[in-house]
Amino acid sequence: MMSKRFSNWASLSPWSIISFSLQTLKTMVNNGYAMIPIVYTGWQQGFSSPWMIIAIVSVIIAIFTFAIAQWAQYRYRLIDAKLGIKQGILFKSAHEIPLNKIQNVRLEQPLYFRPLGLFSLVVETAGSKKDEAVLSAINYRQAMQLKKQLFQRSAATTNGINVQELSQTDSINNHGVVVRKSLKDLLFFGLYQNNLFWLSIISGSILGQLDWSKVGQSPLAVDALDWYQNNIATSLLNELLFGLLALVSLYLLLSLISITSAVLKYHPYQLSLRHNTLHRTGGLLAKQQDALVLARVQLIRFEQPIIGRIIKLWTVNFKQVQGTEVEQMAKRHMLIPSMSQQQIAETLPQLTGLSSNASALPTHYNGIYFGWFWRRALLPVVISIIALLVAGPNPFTELLWLGSMVFVIGLYLKYRQWGYHLQGDDLWIHTGVLGQSWQLISLKKVQHVCISQTLGQKKKQLATLYIGLASGEQKIPYFPIEDARLIAETALSLTKHDHTNWI
Structure with a gap:
């Protein structure tokens, strides 16, 4: 009552x-x-x-x-x-x-x-x-x-x-702590999850107002330039090492904001499980108690930015209905930071309320067809060639070539990391460029599927699969039509007679 x-x-x-x-x-x-x-x-x-x-x-x-x-x-x-x-x-x-x-x-x-x-x-x-x-x-x-x-x-x-x-x-289910994170774990989390977007906007606006001619003529700047010329500029190796050290130092300095935010927001981090509901507590300035019913999780995202890839740490995000996921735009807080691959394998089996049956991250995935890459990489290369033939070598065409090469390299890295892995009633989708991420989809949560084919894909027996979830749409492009039909039929067979509320 x-x-x-x-x-x-x-x-x-x-x-x-x-x-x-x-x-x-x-x-x-x-x-x-x-x-x-x-x-x-x-x-x-x-x-x-x-x-x-x-x-x-x-x-x-x-x-x-x-x-x-x-x-x-x-x-x-x-x-x-x-x-x-x-x-x-x-x-x-x-x-x-x-x-x-x-x-x-x-x-x-x-x-x-x-x-x-x-x-x-x-x-x-x-x-x-x-x-x-x-x-x-x-x-x-x-x-x-x-x-x-x-x-x-x-x-x-x-x-x-x-x-x-x-x-x-309540007495039958697990009341124990699933995950605890120490101060050291949160420091690493702030380091590899560093987002410099807003800082670059604000600092760029302020730096644009400075009179750099006066700054360059200041005694401190003159002394620093003299020291650089006498000690660093003596060899190319010294300049490369100094540049690398400067970039690392700048990243660490800017990461202090992210690290401080992570500690204040999450320490002391504790995630517990009670009657198939996750409860997270933590926060130094603002104490928080978040609760998440595992049955409502639509998708689990395992993210590993480039720094996280170097130190082999992942962030686990639980996504719900699109627009209300617990960690959106740095506002929500239901995530697990600084997880090693072994810790993920130890944690997933404890989350028995999930629709997914996965117990560890996959060790491999099936890649998409090479045609996805060359169809997108061809246009910028052609434009660069035409500009070079028409205008000849000049700063504009050189810059255009540089931009197209960076775009093509980034596109190739994205192509190499886009893949999928079907594991029973679960579907894994792998994406990334320099970092990487896994999306774990329980096919029981799929709301609609769509198989799309262009004329070129039909000739090569390829297709693009769109998977609709309450948390948003996922897709796998340019992969065998047989695999697309298998995934779609598996999802439809699981949901055909299942009237459980997805949300």
Whole structure:
């Protein structure tokens, strides 16, 4: 029975104004990174101090006022197996979330709520790219009661059992810890998962505002150039070693951001299994408790970037319905970092609630046909040849040749790593360029299949297979039609008489 305590419309604690304020500020920062060069330029030219103070105070007051208005209009309740939410200031909205459509219920404790002993309860549903509901500033007892009612009921509905049966089987299933990660593991994770995209945008904008002629004439730059000429430029070998060392040092320096983020977000990392549900805990600044029903996993991705390939470590990601997977755009946190191939083989058999029966990463895969590569590599090479014949050797044609060669090499590396491996009722798809990744697909989760053939593919008995999952579409191009039909028929035979909810 649904608790009567949450059946009436309730408001959040006034402390949630803090959360609303910071969320508004975060939205402004996320959408305002392009203003950094303008602010930097203005700072260099000198802002008017009184107007600067007035602008800052006005923004703070506006954010705080908007947060108070959000808190005053926010209401929630649990009734008739639905979570109701009312919110909005100028444009009010009211929506109800069926509990059996809830994908995840996440408990977080941001740093600013820790002294108060308060938490935020985050609800995610299928088909939404953002959190469906966030109940801020609730105490631990209330948060756990809400989480139990929301998550266990939705999990039980998905698996075709009721809450009472779920609690009865709780003692049978594994309560133990599946994976623990030390501080060292998280340091390695931050190192090989380093994403420099946003840092390059921000730093590039700022560096573009610098007067490099003045920088080059500074005493420090002159001394550094003299030292380089006297000690490094004496031989080509010294220059190559110095360049390599500089690149490695720069990568390590920039990785400090990624490493710090990984430690603050995940340490101390612990993943446990309880009644076929994964529970992850961790976080230094913001403590988090994430839960994921294994039956809802649509695809498992094993990623190994180029640095991870060197140190032989993988990241395991559990993907759900597209738009709500637990680790999307660095927002969700249901992944397993720094996994060796042996650790993966030890962990997979413990995840008995998965639709997949795989117990280890494959050791080989069947590659795609060479025609996929040359059909795509031919055009840039032809364009480069035509440009060279028409314009002759010049900086433009040389740059065009260089660009086409880099493109062709990258395309070839991608072709070499694109393959597949059928293992019983599971399908593995291998992709990559410098790094590599495996996608594990349980054919029981396939929603649709499509076999496509061009005229050229028909002549060579090849095809492209499209596999539709709730987590997104996967494809295998230019491979034998017999294998495509085998995979498609296996998926259709498994799902033909299976009426289990994919989600």
